[in-house]
Amino acid sequence: MxxxxxxxxxxxxxxxxxxxxxxxxxxxxxxxxRKSQLDDDGIRVESQFGNFCVPVHSVTAREVKPEFxxxxxxxxxxxxxxxxxxxxxxxxxxxxxxPFLNGLAHLEVLNQAFGAANVLGxxxxxxxxMTPDGVIRQLNDWQTLTIGEQDGRVSPRIEALKAVLDQTxxxxxxxxxxxxxxxxxxxxxxxVAGMTCLMRANIGEIVRTPEGxxxxxxxxxxxxxxxxxxxxxxxxxxxxxxLALFRQADAMYEASMLRDLEKGGRIESEQILGDMLRRCRxxxxxxxxxxxxxxxxxxxxxxxxxxRLPR
Numbered sequence: 001m002x003x004x005x006x007x008x009x010x011x012x013x014x015x016x017x018x019x020x021x022x023x024x025x026x027x028x029x030x031x032x033x034r035k036s037q038l039d040d041d042g043i044r045v046e047s048q049f050g051n052f053c054v055p056v057h058s059v060t061a062r063e064v065k066p067e068f069x070x071x072x073x074x075x076x077x078x079x080x081x082x083x084x085x086x087x088x089x090x091x092x093x094x095x096x097x098x099p100f101l102n103g104l105a106h107l108e109v110l111n112q113a114f115g116a117a118n119v120l121g122x123x124x125x126x127x128x129x130m131t132p133d134g135v136i137r138q139l140n141d142w143q144t145l146t147i148g149e150q151d152g153r154v155s156p157r158i159e160a161l162k163a164v165l166d167q168t169x170x171x172x173x174x175x176x177x178x179x180x181x182x183x184x185x186x187x188x189x190x191x192v193a194g195m196t197c198l199m200r201a202n203i204g205e206i207v208r209t210p211e212g213x214x215x216x217x218x219x220x221x222x223x224x225x226x227x228x229x230x231x232x233x234x235x236x237x238x239x240x241x242x243l244a245l246f247r248q249a250d251a252m253y254e255a256s257m258l259r260d261l262e263k264g265g266r267i268e269s270e271q272i273l274g275d276m277l278r279r280c281r282x283x284x285x286x287x288x289x290x291x292x293x294x295x296x297x298x299x300x301x302x303x304x305x306x307x308r309l310p311r
Contacts, residue, residue, distance in 0.1 A: 001024075001025065001069045001070055001160065001161075001164055002025045002027075002067055002068045002069050002070070002092075003016075003019065003024060003025060003026045003027070003068065003069070003070045003071075003072060003164070004027050004028075004029055004064070004068040004070070004071045004072070004087065004090045005026060005027070005028050005029065005071075005072045005074060006029045006071065006072065006073050006074060006075055006083050006086065006087055007028070007029070007030065007073075007074040007075045008028040008030050008034055008038060008043065008056070008058065009034075009074065009130045009136070010074075010128035010129055010130050010136060010256075011074040011100055011124050011126065011128060012028070012072070012074030012100075013043050013045070013130065013136040014045060014047070014126070014128050014136050014138060015124075015145070015165070015168045015170065016028060016043070016056070016072070016074075017043035017045050017052070017054055017056065017136065018045075018052075018167065018168040018169055019164070019165075019167055019168060020043065020054050020055075020056045021052055021054045022167035022168075024164060024167060026056065026057070027057045027058065027059055027068070028056055028057070028058040028059070029058070029059055029060070029061065029064060029086060029087065029090070030058050030059075030060065031060065032060055034058075034134070035058045035059075035060055037133075037134040038056055038058045038134075039058065041053070041134060042054050042055040042056055043056050043136065044134065044135045044136065045135075045136045045137075045138070046135060046136070046137045046138065047137075047138035048138060048140075048141045049138070049141075049143075049169060061085075061086040061089075064086070064087070064089045064090040065089070065090065066089060066090060066091060066092055067090070067092055068090045068091060068092055068095055069092055069094075069095050069096070070095060070096050070097075070098060070161065071087045071090060071091060071095060071096070071097045071098070072098045072099075072100065073087070073097065073098070073099040073100065073101060073110075074100050074101075074124075075101070076101075076102075076266065076268060077101045077102050077103055077105070077106055077268045077271035077272075078266060078268055078270070078271060080101065080106050080109055080110075081109075084109070084110070084113045084114075088113070091114070094118075095118065096118055096119070096120055096157060096161075097110060097114050097118055097119050097120065098120045098122050098147065098161070099119070099120075099121075099122060100122045100123065100124040100145075101271075102185075102186075102189055102268055102271060102272055103186055103189075103268070103271045103272050103275055104182050104183065104186055104275065105271055105275050106271070107119065107121065107150070107182070111150075116150055119150065120147060120148065120149060120150070120158070120161075120178075121147065121148050121149075121150055121175075121178030121179060121181070121182055122145065122146065122147045122148075122178070123145070123146045123178075123181050123182060123185045124144075124145055125142065125143065125144040125145075125146070125185075126138065126140065126142070126143045126144070126170070127139035127140040127253075127256070129256070129259065143168075143169075143170040143171065144170060144171045144172075144173065145165055145168070145170050145171070145172045145173070146172075146173045146174075146175050146178070146181050147161060147162065147165070147172070147173070147174060147175070147178070148174055148175040148176060148177070148178030148181070149178070150178065150179065152176045152177060152178075153176075154174060154176060158174055159174070162174050179232070180232045183227045183230065183232035184227070184232070184234055184238055186223075186227070186272075186275075186276065187220070187223040187224055187226075187227050187234060187238075188242060189255065189272060190223055190272055190273060190276040191216070191219050191220045191223050191242070192253065192254070192255045193255035193257040193258070193268075193272050193273065193293075194219060194272075194273055194276075194289070194290070194293035194294075195215070195216055195219055195293070196254045196255045196257075196258040197255065197257055197258050197261055197267075197273075197293065197296060197297055197300075198292060198293045198296050199212070200258070200262070201254075202251065202252055202253060202254040202258075203216070203245060203246065203248065203251040203252075203253045203254065204248060204249055204250050204251040204252060204253075207246065207247060207248060207249045207251065208249050213246055213247050215289075216246035217243060217246050217247075218289070219289050220242055220243070220246060222280070222285055222286070222289065222290075223276065224239065225283065225285055226276070226279050226280050226283045226285055229282075229283035229284070229285075230279070230283070257272065257297075261297065261300055264304055264309045267297060267300075267301070269294070269297040269298055269301060273290070273293050273294040273297055274294055274298075276290060277290040277291060277294045
């Protein structure tokens, strides 16, 4: 299986680097600056599961050829339109596209671009970042990849893909309900991103305020009700996991959106918080918390774009 991974940042670099280390046929599609780093230094990873450095093959968009059986998308959701045009020339006949993107809105876009039968669903549960000099740093001791066909079939290609991804060392799950998995991740992510960005604090710092835990739980339960409206009510195990987190005073957990925001970078405001606000209204739920979180990050973008962030 020839694999093209769009991006060699956090998720793409971590799991793609491990595939390369295991001898898989992996190529990274990157921009010129990142290609120069990869050509000089390879993929460099610092992780609780073992540090490594591995030489990798990388190309830019102008070098892509139609030879890949699988394209893995690990870009930010706001880069999806340009990502589609970059990978399109690389797909061999019958190739599959596997996105590890945040949110849900990307599936409709990818289905239109490549056909729903060629698009898989995927989620990555891991905390990872990339330093300015290109080192990929894993921030946690858990890592799960969940994949599935949109129609719920456990197909031969999804089983073959699991066998490949097992080489990353992550826990790899095949789900017959991948759309539900994506909904559950959106409930979790929109809660954590909305609250940690709004408060400019991690979960523990919010919990240690007089009523922060109650606010986290309220927002989480509202998001759970939105998911239920669309046919994906979170189960008790999922709820208990996050309810426990939102009462944990020493939790260091925060959304990657907060880290991007604090760096003054681009954020997935529309793809996560804007999309969930729209879904909240469609579900007929009170939208005050969603509107506050969304407006906060959009106001940040106005300030950032005007060059008025603190230096």
